[in-house]
Amino acid sequence: MATIKDVAKEAGVGVGTVSRALSGNGCVSDDAKSRIDAAVKKLDFVPNQSARNLKTQSSAAVAISVPTVKHPFFAKIIYCVEDCLSKSGYRLIVVNSQDEKSKEIKILEMIRQARVDGIIFITHHAHEYIDGNMPIVSVDRHLGNGVPFVTSNNYDASRKAVEYLIERGATKIGCICGSTKVESEVSMRYKAYCDVMEERGLERYLEVADFKHGEEMDVTDRYFKKYPDVDGLFVGSDMLANAAYHSAMLLGKNVPRDLQIVGFDGVMDEWCPHPKLTTVTQNIEAIAEAAVTVLFKRIRGEKCENKTVIDAALKIGETTR
Amino acid sequence: MATIKDVAKEAGVGVGTVSRALSGNGCVSDDAKSRIDAAVKKLDFVPNQSARNLKTQSSAAVAISVPTVKHPFFAKIIYCVEDCLSKSGYRLIVVNSQDEKSKEIKILEMIRQARVDGIIFITHHAHEYIDGNMPIVSVDRHLGNGVPFVTSNNYDASRKAVEYLIERGATKIGCICGSTKVESEVSMRYKAYCDVMEERGLERYLEVADFKHGEEMDVTDRYFKKYPDVDGLFVGSDMLANAAYHSAMLLGKNVPRDLQIVGFDGVMDEWCPHPKLTTVTQNIEAIAEAAVTVLFKRIRGEKCENKTVIDAALKIGETTR
DNA sequence: CTGTTAGCGCCTTCAG
DNA sequence: CTGAAGGCGCTAACAG
Numbered sequence: 034m035a036t037i038k039d040v041a042k043e044a045g046v047g048v049g050t051v052s053r054a055l056s057g058n059g060c061v062s063d064d065a066k067s068r069i070d071a072a073v074k075k076l077d078f079v080p081n082q083s084a085r086n087l088k089t090q091s092s093a094a095v096a097i098s099v100p101t102v103k104h105p106f107f108a109k110i111i112y113c114v115e116d117c118l119s120k121s122g123y124r125l126i127v128v129n130s131q132d133e134k135s136k137e138i139k140i141l142e143m144i145r146q147a148r149v150d151g152i153i154f155i156t157h158h159a160h161e162y163i164d165g166n167m168p169i170v171s172v173d174r175h176l177g178n179g180v181p182f183v184t185s186n187n188y189d190a191s192r193k194a195v196e197y198l199i200e201r202g203a204t205k206i207g208c209i210c211g212s213t214k215v216e217s218e219v220s221m222r223y224k225a226y227c228d229v230m231e232e233r234g235l236e237r238y239l240e241v242a243d244f245k246h247g248e249e250m251d252v253t254d255r256y257f258k259k260y261p262d263v264d265g266l267f268v269g270s271d272m273l274a275n276a277a278y279h280s281a282m283l284l285g286k287n288v289p290r291d292l293q294i295v296g297f298d299g300v301m302d303e304w305c306p307h308p309k310l311t312t313v314t315q316n317i318e319a320i321a322e323a324a325v326t327v328l329f330k331r332i333r334g335e336k337c338e339n340k341t342v343i344d345a346a347l348k349i350g351e352t353t354r
Numbered sequence: 355m356a357t358i359k360d361v362a363k364e365a366g367v368g369v370g371t372v373s374r375a376l377s378g379n380g381c382v383s384d385d386a387k388s389r390i391d392a393a394v395k396k397l398d399f400v401p402n403q404s405a406r407n408l409k410t411q412s413s414a415a416v417a418i419s420v421p422t423v424k425h426p427f428f429a430k431i432i433y434c435v436e437d438c439l440s441k442s443g444y445r446l447i448v449v450n451s452q453d454e455k456s457k458e459i460k461i462l463e464m465i466r467q468a469r470v471d472g473i474i475f476i477t478h479h480a481h482e483y484i485d486g487n488m489p490i491v492s493v494d495r496h497l498g499n500g501v502p503f504v505t506s507n508n509y510d511a512s513r514k515a516v517e518y519l520i521e522r523g524a525t526k527i528g529c530i531c532g533s534t535k536v537e538s539e540v541s542m543r544y545k546a547y548c549d550v551m552e553e554r555g556l557e558r559y560l561e562v563a564d565f566k567h568g569e570e571m572d573v574t575d576r577y578f579k580k581y582p583d584v585d586g587l588f589v590g591s592d593m594l595a596n597a598a599y600h601s602a603m604l605l606g607k608n609v610p611r612d613l614q615i616v617g618f619d620g621v622m623d624e625w626c627p628h629p630k631l632t633t634v635t636q637n638i639e640a641i642a643e644a645a646v647t648v649l650f651k652r653i654r655g656e657k658c659e660n661k662t663v664i665d666a667a668l669k670i671g672e673t674t675r
Numbered sequence: 676c677t678g679t680t681a682g683c684g685c686c687t688t689c690a691g
Numbered sequence: 692c693t694g695a696a697g698g699c700g701c702t703a704a705c706a707g
Contacts, residue, residue, distance in 0.1 A: 034466075036684055047694035052686055059687090060692060082467040083413065084684035086404035087699050094447070102423065102433045103624055112423045115450050119457075124469065126415070127448040129436050136440070145355075146403040148445065250627045272625075279628035303424060304593070305626040306571040307600035357700055368678035373702055380703090381676060405700035408683050680705080691693080 035076035043072035055080060090147060095328065096126040097153040098140045104246060105272070105300040106317075107155065110172065113321030114153060121329075123150075134158045144168065151328045154180075157214045165339075168331040170324050175216045181337055183323045184218040185345040190313045191225035193347050194295045195267050197311075199233070201354050203265025203293050206230070207238035209256055209277065210269030222269045222297060238263050249276035257284055266294045271301040274310055278352060294352040299345075309350035319343045356397035364393035376401060411468060416649065417447040418474040419461045425567060426593070426621040427638075428476065431493065434642030435474060442650075444471075455479045465489065472649045475501075478535045486660075489652040491645050496537045502658055504644045505539040506666040511634045512546035514668050515616045516588050518632075520554070522675050524586025524614050527551070528559035530577055530598065531590030543590045543618055559584050570597035578605055587615045592622040595631055599673060615673040620666075630671035640664045 037055075041048045046065050053059035054069045061069075072078070086092045097114055099107040115125045126149060130137045137156055143149045144167060151168035154176065163169060165179025173184045198206050208226040213219050223241060230237045238260045242252045253276045268274035274296030278288055286292045288308070299314025323341045330337040358376075362369045367386050374380035375390045382390075393399070407413045416439055420428040436446045447470060451457045458477055462484060464470050472489035475497065484490060486500025494505045519527050529547040534540050544562060551558045559581045563573045574597045589595035595617030599609055607613045609629070620635025644662045651658040 037686095038684080041694095048685080049687075049695075050693060053693090056686075062692065065693085079463065079466040081408070081684050082469045083404055083407035083411075084699090085686080087402070087408050087684080087701085088686045090404075090699075092404065096445075102429045102436070103426075105424075105625060108423050108429045111448065112450055115423070115448060116452075119449070119460075124417075124447050124464075125449075126445050127432065127436060128440070128446075129433055131437075139440075142400065143445075145400040148403045247624065276627045283628075301625075303568065304426065304622075306597050307604070358702095359700080362678095369701080370679075370703080371677060374677090377702080383676060386677080402700050405683090406702080408685090409700080409702045411683075677707080678705100679707095681703095683701090685699090687697090689694105689696085691695100 035078040037078075037080070039076055040069060040072045040078050043076060044068040086147070091150050092148055093122060094124040094126055094149045095151050095153065095325075096128060096140060096143055096149040097155070098128045098130050098137055099155045100132045100157065101129050101246065102127065105304055106270075106298055109300050109303075109317045110155070110321055113318050114325060117322050117325045121325075130156060132157055134160075151332045153324050153328060159215050168328060170328045170331065172320060172324055173218045175218075177216075179339060181327050181331065181339050181341070182218075183320050183327065183341040183343065185313075185315045185320065186342050187218045187221035187345070188225045190345040190347065191222045191267070191297070192229055194297070194313050195226050195229040197347060197353070198265035198267060198293055198295060199229075201265075201293055205238065205260075205263045206235065206265035206267065207240075207256070207260050207263035208267045208269075209240045209242060209252065209273055211273065212241045212243045219269065222267075226267050246272075249273050250280055253277040253280040257281065257286075264292055266292060268294060268296050271296040271298040271310055271312055274312065274352075275301055275305060275308075278308055278310070289352050289354045293354060295347075296352075299348060308352055311350040311353040312348055313345050314348040315345045316343050355402075356399040358399075358401070360397055361390060361393045361399050364397060365389040407468070412471050413469055414443060415445040415447055415470045416472045416474065416646075417449060417461060417464055417470040418476070419449045419451050419458060420476045421453045421478065422450050422567065423448060426625050427591075427619055427636075430621050430624070430638045431476070431642055434639050435646060438643050438646045442646075451477060453478055455481075472653045474645050474649060480536050489649060491649045491652065493641060493645055494539045496539075498537075500660060502648050502652065502660050502662070503539075504641050504648065504662040504664065506634075506636045506641065507663050508539045508542035508666070509546045511666040511668065512543045512588070512618070513550055515618070515634050516547050516550045518668060518674070519586035519588060519614055519616060520550075522586075522614055526559065526581075526584045527556065527586035527588065528561075528577070528581050528584035529588045529590075530561045530563060530573065530594055532594065533562045533564045540590065543588075547588050567593075570594050571601055574598040574601040578602065585613055587613060589615060589617050592617040592619040592631055592633055595633065595673070596622055596626060596629075599629055599631070610673050610675045614675060616668075617673075620669060629673055632671040632674040633669055634666050635669040636666045637664050 037051050041051045054061045118125050154171050171182040210223040240256050244252050281292050296310045296312035320343050358372050362372045375382045439446050449461050476493050492503040531544040561577050565573050602613050617631045617633035620633050641664050648658050
């Protein structure tokens with residue numbers, strides 16, 4: 034495999050000139066440049082990234098840690114982040130933490146091993162010793178210690194969702210959300226529900242459920258047993274909303290006639306063509322882009338906003354009237 | 355940040371000894387070892403992976419290229435591959451080719467830049483200049499030139515699926531499959547259907563559709579318009595089978611009473627809790643594990659089997675009687 | 676068993 | 692604008 038030295042010899046110049054020509058840092062005469070290009074082509078030269086990394090103390094790679102890729106929301110985040118990074122010549126290393134703290138700690142190690150320049154960290158755990166000085170950004174979670182994060186405007190969007198149910202004539206409005214172990218913007222979703230209910234003097238039918246991926250329909254079945262006659266339901270995620278739809282249908286409820294459902298995320302439509310949920314659609318492309326932008330700032334050591342909010346919009350589907 | 359040199363000085367030994375102690379190659383006295391351990395701890399030393407990579411000409415990283423992570427099958431493959439690799443201390447770089455050949459070519463470049471030790475390549479395109487000497491393995495695709503690949507026993511499993519429909523009383527049995535641009539094991543799915551139909555002297559209602567992710571229901575709607583009275587349907591993927599289910603239901607067909615459906619993949623249940631498809635379940639954990647095993651052999655330059663077949667089993671759900 | 680040494684391939688001053 | 696030279700941090704071969 035040819036090295037920069039071979040190219041230099043072939044082109045009849047010094048290695049420094051080749052390096053400058055290839056990296057674009059510093060000036061090189063057109064004459065030298067064209068001879069170098071020819072030599073590169075002739076020798077089929079490709080710069081060795083490891084050597085570059087060692088010298089520049091960076092890796093042109095970013096890691097993302099998610100509980101599991103096997104979840105539509107995370108899959109889409111990863112898709113968008115990768116798309117964004119590849120445009121800047123960066124690579125994305127994906128790690129499934131499987132919600133295990135020990136695996137997440139390994140990921141944190143990667144920063145120190147110079148295997149990655151930064152980390153996008155989506156976790157349910159608290160990590161004491163990470164702080165805002167490290168090249169880390171989170172999504173939807175407060176990792177604390179000044180770690181910047183990107184999130185949708187969960188509270189406002191959720192209020193709109195609940196108010197929409199009222200507007201469409203629902204009178205007994207319930208809410209199901211997943212619980213979160215760390216302080217998360219996601220909890221704003223049921224907070225908004227509670228606030229709206231309180232303001233309107235309406236009774237609450239709230240369930241904050243602790244469940245695993247795959248147990249969604251158990252949760253919704255249980256909910257309908259407990260509150261059989263709600264006619265409006267705001268659900269904290271589309272996976273759960275989809276489960277609620279099927280639970281309700283199997284119980285003989287007609288959606289949206291007997292029960293209207295509004296979800297949150299806007300990711301299910303890619304996987305399940307039916308039903309088309311009325312749902313708060315997060316702008317995941319924008320979230321990913323913002324996360325990458327903030328992360329790059331952190332990598333360069335620049336100051337950056339601690340919290341970035343991306344607008345989410347209510348999208349009307351077939352589960353409301 | 356401490357280097358191996360600092361550790362050596364602190365421990366009062368040479369750098370070679372430290373290197374041997376840390377990597378485990380070569381013998382080190384217990385005395386030296388304990389002093390080195392202490393120094394490592396005191397200095398909070400972490401070996402620099404870039405330097406290691408440069409020296410060893412490897413990266414302890416593998417890349418996987420898929421059309422999109424936003425597909426349950428690929429998401430699960432990635433999940434399993436990552437799990438497998440992380441146990442061997444390897445990292446996984448994920449690339450969405452978005453079905454674009456140009457992006458795939460970039461990925462191939464990564465190998466040469468020594469950024470990755472190997473590639474798991476899942477593509478719809480032909481790449482002329484890759485061959486069995488490169489550390490590449492594919493899934494379900496014949497990349498040709500001796501590139502090894504891992505696949506389910508598509509043909510046999512599909513035959514069983516079609517025969518199961520017959521067994522359950524279906525008489526007008528149709529089949530919908532996605533088309534593939536390269537020679538792919540996936541085409542065995544409709545080949546099996548055709549063979550069974552032929553052997554039994556039954557008429558075929560086959561549609562090999564060329565469509566994009568997201569257009570599934572267009573395909574199935576069209577299919578039912580063309581063949582309104584099939585009462586058994588073998589579908590080449592779960593995404594499509596799910597779409598067929600919803601298409602049929604919206605047309606007033608009762609599944610499984612009027613129409614029985616068998617899918618292929620076994621991945622939808624994680625994303626959509628309903629309906630529980632009767633489907634040929636691929637053993638993706640085993641596929642991923644085999645792909646990694648074969649890839650490691652290729653990386654070490656060992657000979658390996660060109661084709662690895664993993665058993666897929668028919669799983670009975672609620673879309674057959 | 677151990678210290679020393681010579682690079683891995685590249686980038687980046689530094690004189691010219 | 693350019694060539695030469697000195698590392699980046701680590702491993703592996705070598706002579707003790």
